[in-house]
Amino acid sequence: MTQTSMLSGFGRSAPAAGDWDGAARLTFHPGEEIYAQDEDADLIYRIVRGSVRTTHLQADGRRQIGDFYYEGDVLGVEMGEAHRFSAEALTVCEVVALRRSGSAAYDSDRLDRMIWAATASELRRTQSHMLLLGRATACEKVARFLLDIADRFRGEVVALPMSRQDIADYLGLTIETISRMLGRLQAEGLVEFTSSRNYRIHQRASLSEMAAA
């Protein structure tokens, strides 16, 4: 594949330690934009700490969340000249950035593999998201969302770094519907919310059943 030509090194930038030697290390605060929709897609980012959402905004204000990203995930591998989504920090976030175009560089083989893996992962997740949006009831969407998020954290209690509006724009629903479905799932004893942004799954099997059907 052509990754070799797609990648390159990084001129300046204080070399930071970590997986990507020579990469720039950046910090973002909640709500801050990491890259903008329609901006040139020249850099890719790896999240060292924190969580990020990608959003696509339409002219009339409707918003679609592309995905949520966590520690270890790679951002910005969309194909094409420009980003179709912007990326914003949900929590305080540390990322390392690497330029992907430009002159051939030092460890391009490793970067190639990384970009390829990130693209493959992106495609898989986008396909899942598409399936979720296409034919699922509000309740199914919310159940699957809770399971998906829980699968990323090994902890007993799961934290939701995103707002109800973010969840709504991810699932193609309204915040009111999100709230009602969360309420219903809790009333049925499948999950328990210790606060509006922290929950625990009580009956994973039943929840999976709601999600799949």
Next chain:
Amino acid sequence: MTQTSMLSGFGRSAPAAGDWDGAARLTFHPGEEIYAQDEDADLIYRIVRGSVRTTHLQADGRRQIGDFYYEGDVLGVEMGEAHRFSAEALTVCEVVALRRSGSAAYDSDRLDRMIWAATASELRRTQSHMLLLGRATACEKVARFLLDIADRFRGEVVALPMSRQDIADYLGLTIETISRMLGRLQAEGLVEFTSSRNYRIHQRASLSEMAAA
């Protein structure tokens, strides 16, 4: 069906010339399966002639169409072990098939580039589809669908190789809604159907407006 068994017929099929030397050339009839959901994703296919749909079937029978593919498009580049979608011919179809893993081959560089390009294209199209499914009204979905299909054919009259059910499962709607929206767009003079599977766009600007908003 597994590729091995599918390709067992390769012995007889005369290795055809064309873009992919040494590739197997196959013919499928309407409704025939090119590869199955959950089957090992070992082969990729390039459509020489005809059109194809990819579909994902859930246990309860709900169906989601992944995409429609035409002459020149590459199929089967989904990542992961197995296909999440099956592929079925819509019309009589000729495809060439290539194994993507396995013995290091003659022109693997070119193959790599091709796979990379197809994956990039797949990601872009899946993202578009996701945006279409997330926050769009029935009317917007249908308008965008008509424009998308028209953009693939340069002709004045556009042919729809797929059924209303296929369109419905692509857009996450029902056949009745599809039919009503097509009727509405025609009544408003934006498009004209010469038959239920052939149309002509009359006011592209207005149609785009319906699609975007």
Next chain:
DNA sequence: CGGGGCCTTGATGCTGTTCAAATAGAGTGG
């Protein structure tokens, strides 16, 4: 001419939205 898909059209109902308001939480300054 008859049968069987496929597509269209009509009537009714349900799911999720919209509009509106109450409640809960988080942050701030006294």
Next chain:
DNA sequence: CCACTCTATTTGAACAGCATCAAGGCCCCG
């Protein structure tokens, strides 16, 4: 630590869009 404010979330009631159910028409092919 408490009162206050601002925002996020929940809850309720009415509405709308799309689905569902049910006929009816069209077209292809035998």
